[in-house]
Structures are given as structure tokens and as C-alpha cells.
Amino acid sequence: MVMQVCDLPIPKKIRLAIKNDEIQRTIIKVNGTNIGGEHVAVMAGPCSVESEEQMIQAARAVKDAGAQILRGGAFKPRTLPYSFQGLGEEGLELLALARKETGLPIITEVMSTEDVDLVEGYADILQIGARNMQNFSLLKKVGRASKPVMLKRGMSATFNEWLGCAEYILSEGNPDVILCERGIRTFEQITRNTLDISAAPIIHQISHLPIIIDPSHGTGTRSLVEPMAKAAIAAGADGVMIEVHPNPEEALCDGAQSLSPEEFKYVMNGLKPIIKAVNRRL
Amino acid sequence: MVMQVCDLPIPKKIRLAIKNDEIQRTIIKVNGTNIGGEHVAVMAGPCSVESEEQMIQAARAVKDAGAQILRGGAFKPRTLPYSFQGLGEEGLELLALARKETGLPIITEVMSTEDVDLVEGYADILQIGARNMQNFSLLKKVGRASKPVMLKRGMSATFNEWLGCAEYILSEGNPDVILCERGIRTFEQITRNTLDISAAPIIHQISHLPIIIDPSHGTGTRSLVEPMAKAAIAAGADGVMIEVHPNPEEALCDGAQSLSPEEFKYVMNGLKPIIKAVNRRL
Amino acid sequence: MVMQVCDLPIPKKIRLAIKNDEIQRTIIKVNGTNIGGEHVAVMAGPCSVESEEQMIQAARAVKDAGAQILRGGAFKPRTLPYSFQGLGEEGLELLALARKETGLPIITEVMSTEDVDLVEGYADILQIGARNMQNFSLLKKVGRASKPVMLKRGMSATFNEWLGCAEYILSEGNPDVILCERGIRTFEQITRNTLDISAAPIIHQISHLPIIIDPSHGTGTRSLVEPMAKAAIAAGADGVMIEVHPNPEEALCDGAQSLSPEEFKYVMNGLKPIIKAVNRRL
């Protein structure tokens, strides 16, 4: 159909992150899970790594419900220096332990050039957070890493700026970049952010990179995770990232948007008919 | 599930537009079509009424493809006074003719308190455009009309401001208010607006009013209409409003976001599995 | 100096509101006060007309302190229908009484096409509020009025959209349009709006119309009125609009941003050295 052809303006100065004669679609393999192909990838886990018990419980719960990748933050970007900053290397070790217990590959954030080697030693996917989207030194450094990188969109970034940041990583030689929409800042005050679902079809028209959508940070509201995760998949996203905590009320970070294991199972069941309706599979 | 309970702050000063003991869900009946219940309502047609031939062709095309309500603008809000301002009353007559030919009820915009009686004489649903969302004189006037009113969200309006405007209509005695998300203004420049899909679950949690989503204005981009219409329905919207023109290249207004009849039929077919997946029907 | 030449893009489709061979600068005369020339115009008074005593006190206070034009709202655009909506025609009569007492010309808002004739019968300047900036029916109607019109900028409007709205008024035959910047919506939450001081030099480069700046609505914060009024004049604004209430704590509307008569006198004294520094006079 004519309608299917891209009618968006293609950024002229971006070379590697846009579709081209060589690459129409990048599929990234992580421990047997494909990100970017027919499958819908589900990344789930707590906002931050807090303890061994919490991580093991969370890892088992998200695996049971069907998630393929475990998330958890060891280095946390916080608005104030007095907030919990994450367990650091101890957190990375707990993530590795949870991977060993469940077999799930792990994704975790790296915030500093000086920590890239350390985090790369533990993680299966390196995450760059929204606040560091244009931390160009960090982008160059993870562009020389040997692990895939998931680049979250900045809170007020345009699509072209975001792709320009992916270009920084790609141009250093790392071909495995995953984009992640996590909500943009708008005037709305009853939600934490406004999740831009159009990121999925727009990125797919312009770029060959896979696009994940994070309805947890994107709304900041537990009850909105399910409908927005459905919307993400209906719009063509290659996966979703969802915060799950064994005990959301006691979470050290972002409890209001975290699902309990039971709620996550419910959401996963709700997603299945949508995944099928768009001819994809978990 | 706990998750299903509303965890959003309920605006305290809004009385009629929020859920309450008497009303949990408003269903509005328009010529046999229900807006707000199990059905997904599809409103379709050209941005502006241009000629008899155009309207009859458009009406037949959208009916054939399964739309239940015909849209078309006779009074057009344009950024500059030199742009086509709509056919006015002649346009209303052509809409009435298209209704007679196809049986489809019609929705059309009213821009001025002085035109409310005139437009009410022709239309089945009165539309208030985004730029007039806080035109309080107009809201009060349509609040005294006997036809349902579809209130589009202002380009930078918060949910509470939008519900406050619905309250203006409701408090004048008109119980039939439909809300319509049509894209908010963001920093993005490759699309006309950013469609806020979260409007569907958020409005459903706070308010009893039905919520329609307009992916045509919401993206301004033909190729994004299908994925974003799917996302809207997956997120729980009560319907979609889609621009269809017999010949988009020759449209006097918004051609870049209008679908041809063939494209619209393709989109409608694409929506069906999603409608089924969320247990609703056309 | 090269620097003084306009290096901003001139909107191509706007004809009357931009500088042209015939008009480089419009000066509007209102009861002996010039708006747009060497003088700096000061419009002051309460947000809304509340009573005879309040208006007479306010009018005397602002005249004593050096204001040349009296403001006061008889028709108030409010977010909710249950808030005080203004005294209507009674308010207009009180404004006329205050004018008679003090000799100050009056500016007041008109919100509906149906009220234009009424308001025109009382006011010296018709004000169009931010929420009605793109109420095109209202713009056309005041474009046929015989009084000057002050057009406030919409909360999220671009300069070109704003000038397009001025064009609506001008193209109907009314040459006396004053622009008023009153703060734009941003992500900031500790102020009501963000006052865009650059409106003064930008409008002066592109347009021949006078530009007034409103630091009261523009900040929503009493203590910010003085520094922002100074900034407005330093940047070249043709005047300021300031809210003054005989008793701000008891104001029915916008008390937090209203100055007491003493505070207003203090602000006026603070403005004088700046007015002199930019070679203008009150």
C-alpha cells in the first residue's frame, strides 16, 4: 500500500542509524532472545537492585510470567544526592546471581565512562538512561563495548536528536543499539511523563534499530502500565520494559509505578491477544 | 485486581465530568450507533466539505469500509484569514445530503456562539475544536443545545483543564459530551502533533465520558494513522476519528494526513483483530 | 549596525501585521496616551471588577502612581464554571464610573462575539484573552469594531501563530492592534507561567505593532513583578500591564500576583531609571 511507504522526513546527516541499502532491520540476539524480529521482547524487574532476596524473587517472578530479560539498576541517577544511589558493584553481583538462578540475561544502567568496563563485565545489555542520552563521552565509550546498548530517549529529545545519539554509538563500531521510549515531559501533571507511543512506528519507518517501550517510567502510574503496554505492542514496538518488584510498597525507588508479581502476570496475560493480533509472538 | 483501581488524583472541583455514584459510564446513542459502550465507533470523512461530489464519494467510501459516523468541516478554523475558511451553510447542506444518501449521522464543527443554532439544525454531533476548547462562551452555548457535543482537547491542555471544559457543557444541562484526543503540541518537528494515547485509560479511570482518539490530526502523517489507531483501540479508546478524502492529493485542507478510500479500507481491516483482542466490536 | 537588521525569518503569508514599506511602526492613541511610540504605557488595575469601592480605590491608586490606563475584568475566563465569572455589564458600568472619576481610559476583556457591541460601548481598548487567541470568530468581530484591540498571546502559541491572529483583526479593517505577552506554558511549576521577554525585540523586528508585557500573569508571583517589568522595558517593550488590587488578600481572582497600591508605587519608582536608560519616558 502507498500508505506503508515512509512519508516522514529522513534526517540527512545521519548515516548508520537510518535504514539503508544494507540494513532494513537489525535483530539483536541476547542469550537466545531476539530483539527486533518477530518476537516481542519483555524486559522486567525492579527499578533498583536492593538485596539478594529481592532480586531472586523478582527474577523468578518475571521469568514465570514470561519475561525473557531481567532488569535492575545498580547505579541509579537520582535528582538529589541524598537519595539512594544504588548498590554499585554489589548490585551488579546480585544481578549476576539472579541470572545464574534463572538463566535470564540482564540489562542494567551505566552512568559513567569510568564504570563502563565494570558494568560490561556483568551485564548482557548496557542501558544508557534518559538523562545521559546526550552524554556524548559515555556514548562513545559504550560504542566501543562488546555488549548491546539500550539507549533511552531524553525527556525532551526529538527523534532526530535521539537517532543522532544512536549514531554516536554506532559510529564507534558497536552495531547493536536498541532504542527505548520512556515517556516525554509534557505539561501534564497527573502522570509522571507522557508515553509517546508513536515512537514505535516512527522509528520503524526511519531506522533499522529495534524499539522498546517502557510504560512504567512512561506513565509513572501502576494502573496505566497494562493499557499502555498493549498500545505499544499494537503500534509495533519490538518489546516492552516493565518494572516489577516483589513488594512495591517497600521499593526504595519508583514504587508507585512498580507492579507486584501477580499484577505482572495479569499484564502479561493481557498482552497475549494483542501480540497475536499483530502477528507476533513472545 | 488492585492494579485496576484508579491510582490517579481525582480533580476535586469537578463534579459532573468525573465518575460518581450515579454514573460510571456514559453511553451516547446517535442514530443507532453507541458511543462509549462495547462498540468501537469509527468517525471518518474529509477534513473540510468541498463539493457535493466529494462528500457523496467520501460518505459512500467510509460507509463501505465500516465507519458509522461521517465527519466533514463546514466552518474551518485556520491559522491565517487567507486560507480556505469552509463553505459555511452550504457545507452543512452538503453534509445533510450525504447523510440522506448513506444514512450515516454527521459530526461537524461549530466555531461561534452565533452559529450554534444553525449547525445544530443540521448536525447529529456538534464538534468543538482544539483551539476553542477554552472558549467558555461557546461551551455554555452548546451546553444548552439538544445534540451531543464532541470536545477536542486543546493542544497544550492538561486532563484537568479538559475535564473542566466538559464540566462547562455538562453544567448547562447537556449530558452528552464525548471527549476527543487529537494530539498535543510537543517539541517534535517531524510530526504535526504527538498523539497522547494515554488519554484513553486516563479518561476512563477518572471520568464516565466516552473518549475518541484522532490519529489523523494527532500525527499529521498518513503512514502513522494505522499503527496509532491500533494503539488507541488497544489502550481502550471508545472510537477513532480518521480523515478520508476521495482524492487526498487535491484536498483543500490537511491532505498529507488524509487517507484515500482504499487506504481507509486497509486500515479498517487492520483494526479488526485489535478490536477483537480487546473484546469489543465495531 | 549590521546587528540591528532583522535576522529572523519573516512569515511569508502574513501581510498586514508585518513591517512593510508603508508602516514601520504603529502608534495607537488612546485618550491622549500613545501606545507604541517613545512613551512606555502602563496599564494597571485589578484582575476582576468586584465593587464600586474596589474599582474607585484601584483607579485612584494606579493613577497616583503614574499608570495611564486602567484595567479590570467584567467577563472572566475561568477554568471551571463554578468560579467567579465576573460581574458582566454591571462590571462595565463600574469601569466607566472609575474612568469618569479619574480620567483614565479603560481596557477590559471581551469573551464572546455576542458581547462585542456591549463591551465596545464601554471600553477604550478591547482585550482578547490568551485562551481566545485563536477564537477566529471573535477576532473577526473585533476586527470590525471601532476601538483598539489588545490581543494576548496564547499559552503555547508561536510568534507566527500570534501574528496570524493579529492578521485576522487587521484584515477586517481594524488597524489598531496591540500585542500582549502574558507568559507561556513551560515545565516550570514554581511559577504560573514563564514570561517570554524576547517577545519585545522579536515583535519589534518582525512587526510594526506595539507590544505590551504582562509580568503579573506572566509569573503569577508578586515578588517577580518588579524585576520582570524592568526586564520587559529594558528589552524594548512598549509598556507593561500590572495587576493592582486595593486589598490583594481579599481579591476574588489572582490575589497571589496582585500588588497592593504601595507595592505598585514602589514598582513604578523602580521602573523610572530603566525607562530613562533606554531613552524612553512614561
Next chain:
Amino acid sequence: MVMQVCDLPIPKKIRLAIKNDEIQRTIIKVNGTNIGGEHVAVMAGPCSVESEEQMIQAARAVKDAGAQILRGGAFKPRTLPYSFQGLGEEGLELLALARKETGLPIITEVMSTEDVDLVEGYADILQIGARNMQNFSLLKKVGRASKPVMLKRGMSATFNEWLGCAEYILSEGNPDVILCERGIRTFEQITRNTLDISAAPIIHQISHLPIIIDPSHGTGTRSLVEPMAKAAIAAGADGVMIEVHPNPEEALCDGAQSLSPEEFKYVMNGLKPIIKAVNRRL
């Protein structure tokens, strides 16, 4: 006056960056220039260091016109990896040479934790750019440096977020933090950013830290630098940062907003009456 008391909400979790019993106003001394007291500080120079000739010419020109601090970027944050990234250490050496020639202290950006020691070895003030405002690792590192830090506001940052970032630096032990407003992102498209002049009075009410305003990045438009610099000083800013290039047409970066030496001299002369009107001095 009552009006002078702060009526803005004070962020409760910020301890060091807000006014307190011990500190009402921080004055930072840099090579005999005071930032934050009676003086108005002028920082000027090219966007990026390009060559010895360019830097020496720029340094002499800005000194002659009255600037007290020389700016120039050796490490440049650019949207795309293919744009000029700055001369790096060679650029730092050229800055040091220009300082030697003119006696002007130098301010330059540091983008990476790994470069902090290097840049600290050359610069008199370390600059953190807008894109790195929430690069918390970098903030902690410069918080342990022995040179003052100028922290630019992020493009969409609120005041509290900005102060939270200053808190990161202060809490590591560096008391010399200067804040710099450089324009926020808005919907306006004819300017690069919208300069938020209210940053000056707001920061002065809440915080003891000095506040500089950058009308060059804040507008992106040469002709707007003078009126907006005047506005900044009228509103109480402790200084301005202005881009000056010996030959703006040939600048490798940001030429459209750079002033020539003659234009800069003209601007400086224009600022003098405003500086005097607010009882300050260069």
C-alpha cells in the same frame, strides 16, 4: 517591602544550594573579578577554540570592550558525531596562551569525568553544559575539583532540578557554583531557544548562588543578544555570557549567534546605562 520577601516555594530537600542562616549570597572571586556581588560579570569569547590567531584576536577584542572573563570551547558537545568536536587539549593550550596575552581568566567546558583533571589544569572556571546538567557522575567529580564550576541549566529542566544538580557539586565539597541560564526549549521555532529571564530573580530569591545569563545560546540570534542582555541585567542577573568571534561568518560553530568585535563593543556600550540604572557596575 512585603513584596521583596520570597513568595516562591522553597525546595525542602535541598540544603546547600538554598539560602540559609549561614549564607545569603555567595560571591566567587576569579582572578580579581567578583561573580555574584555588586559587579556585573561579562564572559565573552568564541563558541569553540579554532586557532591561535582566532583566540588571541577574540581575547583582545573582548578585553578591549570590557569583558572580564574569556570563554572558548575545547571540548564541544555536538548533536552528531560528524560535526567538529573541538580541538581538545590543543584548545586548552590556546586558551592558556590567550590568558597569558590578555590576563583574562578562562572558562571552558568539561564533558567527561575522565577529562576533569586535564581541564582543571588549564581553566579558571569549569563549565558543565546543558546536556550534562544531570550527568551526576560528572557533577560529583567537579564537586571534588578546586576550581569554580558554572552549571548550565538543562534545556527542559525545572528550577528545582537545576538546584538539585548544584547540590550534587556542593555536597562533594566545592562551594563555588555559578548557575547559568542559557535558554529553555519551547515550541517557538524562529529562535533556537527561549531565554528565561525570570531565572535571575527566581534564583536570587531561593538560592545564594550567583546567576549568569547567556543571551547568545538563549536566542541563537545575533540581533537579539543586546536587548536580552539588557533584560538580564535589569532583572538582576550577576552577569552575562556572550559569544564573540573575530569573524562570525567563518565560525566553525554557532556563527549565527556570534557577535563581531564591533558588535560586541556596541552591545557593551548599550549595557552600561542599564547596569547603572540597577545600581551595579562592570
